[in-house]
Amino acid sequence: MSQILRTTSNGQVRLLASPTMERIPRRVVLVGYPDAELLDLACPADVFDAANRLGVQPRYELRTATVDGHGIRCQNGLTLGAQQRLDQVEGGLDTLIVSGGLGCEKAAEDIRLINHIRRLADSSRRVASVCSGAAVLAAAGLLNGCRATTHWIYAARLAERYPAVTVDPVPLFIRHGSVYTSAGVTSGLDLALSFVEEDHGPTLAREVARMLVTYLQRPGNQAQVSMFISGPPPEHRVVRDLVAHIAEKLDADLGTPALAAHAGISTRQLSRLFEAHLGTTPSKHVRATRTEAAAHLLSTTELPLAAIARRCGFGSTETLRQAFLDHYDTPPSAYRRVHLRHSPA
Template sequence: MPDMPGPARQVVIVGYAEAELLDIACASDVLDAANRLGARRPYEIRLATVDGRPFACQSGLTLTPHLRLDQVRGELDTIIVAGGLGHRAAAGDQRLLEHVRRLARHSRRTASVCTGSTVLAAAGLLSGRRATTHWACAAQLAEHYPSVSVDPVPLFVRHGDVYTSAGVTSGLDLTLAFVEQDHGPTLARETARTLVTYLQRPGNQAQVSMFLSGPPPEHRQVRDLTAYVAEHLAEDLGTPVLAQQAGISARQLTRLFDAHLGTTPGKYVRTVRAEHAARLLSGTELPLTAIARRCGFGSTETLRQAFLDHFDTPPSAYRRVHVRTAYA
């Protein structure tokens, strides 16, 4: 329930050398836009570092903090730790970690953007929690902090009062979610319109589509089969059919998919169908029955189940968020 008018919400963004400028700007600019649009309890946004001195972001641009972390006192609304190339050094800075732990104890919610999750993990704030980070750093986070349940798929994750978000601009989605929590959907929508972005992508949306996650497979047969799958979604794409198409045994097909795509033929086909359905949901007005048929799902219920498994949201809810005419 949105708050009534009251004192400003104290927000501290934690920076450090070689932080990602976008991680800081996405959060600060969303909150600033909400202020300018009439947030009834506006956000007082401050950038803080260990020493309070200007620091160079990973892009080379220099930012000047408002204050040192040890100068931040009292109750806070939100603490947000930025990510960036400097996240490993930041996670090894005991002074920074002590301040982050202290601030988290006095903050209504604690959050990280991108690899800022490494700092939260090093501070012990993610132990026993589910969390996300930039997809390219998820395996490393899980390896270095085994007490953290790392999920590389979502744009952002909430576990209790701790929030972690994925790579870079997902911080915008997370901060819009904060605005909606604090002030309601109307202000969140107007903030998104001002920033010319989605109202907000839901946190459970995948960070990276399988079509963008890497180059086409180098293995010729696997590459040809993935092209065949994309062009014949409405047809039978069972493992025996794909094996026959490639002129190999079903066992050899399974071995090739595992080696070059890291999955089984059946799971690959189901994922391609779900992602194609997502594009049809957001880009057309086709009914679910037609989308299910075009994508090779036997029924709308089969489509719904595949969508829940892949996007953790039903097709109807996905369409409401992603329809391209939302701001027409």
């Protein structure tokens, strides 16, 4: 299918139809249920709508659907109208997206909902869940033998309930064949942007991101939880003080003996404290903190890699590169190309 891109007078890029371009809409159905998360539905819907407003062909035809066709009373108390009952939705969809939310476990036990998801998934080009909507896909058997993700808070619960699913709580989204799972809430926006890029290319996806005043979509392998948003500091005073010391002195000697000496405890006691309160070893925590600090500098400055490596306590750019590959599954140069905030959109 050929595509024609045109830059308008205000700098926007629009996708123009060619004479041979297919006109059949890409049917997208978003499935909700009581106590769904509104953003799980709104984020993907607004991405596809923005693509439509930029002139994509074929257009995305959006519908919300529920088991009974009634409106979706979302977990925040607002009600979103449903346009179809699921039994009215015919197969052959382009994209089927299941939302998450506090009602996900009851939804996963609704045999009517699960049967419709199975039926529609069989003939859909791609099937996706946002956040804890992965539970619905898992209940339908669509994640058996797959690696999948969900909101990090819900990951352990999903793994416990569905042992046939390999749950990875780290990435923003994961693709396994034609089935996609994504992390919490706004990661649905990143997932939908990746669909637009898959369908129409990176230029159009970039324009959609600009229209929505968000950064170009984060890659699926980016970690859900960063050191900059990862919750309150540990309650244990020694561990809390050491975590602060590590964050403030990234270029210092942060080996286990040095940290133990700084805290005035033995290396064995240090390791026990980190395992008990952070669930990791001192060396792994230091490496993760340095890597995430480097990611922050890569996305907010134009410092050369060598300078970032020194500032964050890596012995060389190669050590930094290896840490990035281990932590984000992408090299620092590629991470910067996607995330540098003041680079041209």
